[in-house]
Amino acid sequence: MDQSEKLLMGIEHILSVASxxxxxxxxxxxxxxxxxxxxxxxxxxxxxxAEQQVFELALDGYSG
Known part of the structure; x- marks a missing residue:
């Protein structure tokens, strides 16, 4: 296996890990x-x- 093949395998491995x-x-x-x-x-x-409903209304912006 030459250097370019090793480099390509390394790049493939890094891309797999990144994915x-x-x-x-x-x-x-x-x-x-x-x-x-x-x-x-x-x-x-x-x-x-009832308290939950009031709390949810308050979160929705109702103040009255």
């Missing part, structure tokens, strides 16, 4: 979003249904 990393970053972003949603649900579950 795996991109996939992993996407997966972690998805997990992070799921955690955020669960955290919000846990936070809201400490309130009664």
């Amino acid at each position: 795996d990393l991109v996939d992993e970053v996407a997966r972690l972003k998805s997990v992070e979003e799921e955690c955020k949603i669960l955290k919000e649900k846990v936070f809201l579950n400490q309130f009664t249904v």
Whole structure:
């Protein structure tokens, strides 16, 4: 195997690893979003249904 073949194999390996990393970053972003949603649900579950509705209205910008 000559140097150019080794170089091409190395480049292919690096591109494969980079692709795996991109996939992993996407997966972690998805997990992070799921955690955020669960955290919000846990936070809201400490309130009664009526309190949750008021809180959601406040978040939507209602003040009256």
